Amino acid sequence: MAEGQExxxxxxxxxxxxxxxxxxxxxxxxxxxxxxxxxxxSKVQDGKRIKSTDTDIAFTKVLGKKPKGTKAIEFxxxxxxxxxxxxxxxxxxxxxxDVPEEDLKKDLMEEMKTKLIDCKQPGLKGTTSAQxxxxxxxxxxxxxYTGSHKERFDESGKGRxxxxxxxxxxxxxxxxxxxxxxxxxxxxxSPR
Numbered sequence: 001m002a003e004g005q006e007x008x009x010x011x012x013x014x015x016x017x018x019x020x021x022x023x024x025x026x027x028x029x030x031x032x033x034x035x036x037x038x039x040x041x042s043k044v045q046d047g048k049r050i051k052s053t054d055t056d057i058a059f060t061k062v063l064g065k066k067p068k069g070t071k072a073i074e075f076x077x078x079x080x081x082x083x084x085x086x087x088x089x090x091x092x093x094x095x096x097x098d099v100p101e102e103d104l105k106k107d108l109m110e111e112m113k114t115k116l117i118d119c120k121q122p123g124l125k126g127t128t129s130a131q132x133x134x135x136x137x138x139x140x141x142x143x144x145y146t147g148s149h150k151e152r153f154d155e156s157g158k159g160r161x162x163x164x165x166x167x168x169x170x171x172x173x174x175x176x177x178x179x180x181x182x183x184x185x186x187x188x189x190s191p192r
Contacts, residue, residue: 010117013038014075020122029072032059034122035081042119044112050089058084082112 015027017038022031030038036052039045045055062073062081073081083105090104097104138144142157153159174181 008117008119010078010113011075013116013119013121014078016121018072029074030078031072032056035059035073037122038116038119041122042115044115050085054085054088058082058088082109086112 014030017034018027018030019025020034020037022034036045036055039050039055044050045052058081059073061084062077063070066073066077086105086108090101090108093099094101094104142150142153145153151160170176172181
């Protein structure tokens with residue numbers, strides 16, 4: 001074990017995945033979505049031997065024993081949920097391999113627990129990151145804007161806010177489009 005790195009535990013990983021993506025969560029209960037994420041990232045749920053359907057059924061069975069409206073399980077229910085999954089998988093594999101179901105269930109439980117403990121902290125795998133490309137640069141270059149869009153930005157490219165979007169009436173006393181604005185005083189006072 002590397003220095004400064006503490007040993008991961010099943011309960012520690014449970015809390016980490018229970019809190020993932022939910023800022024209100026205390027880590028005491030885990031939702032089906034986060035439970036599936038944990039199983040996928042730990043490679044317990046591989047899509048071949050253990051499928052998401054199997055884990056969802058087990059999760060729902062455990063929830064069925066809880067009060068109506070409960071949508072998450074506690075750490076003490078994790079063991080029951082893993083037993084449900086192992087029981088279902090061992091039942092089908094025992095028939096194929098002609099071995100005792102209890103032995104397979106016990107081995108599968110240990111394998112799942114080991115994988116869940118060894119799993120790293122939850123992360124954002126497979127998320128889309130922002131790409132920097134010429135197209136984005138070209139589309140967001142305000143110096144190339146024309147027409148009414150050009151009026152929405154000042155010379156530095158900073159937005160003008162409402163002044164750039166709305167036609168505000170001027171209080172100058174002149175009609176829109178009048179070319180000789182502020183020339184009346186000059187004409188009236190100039191000698192003829």
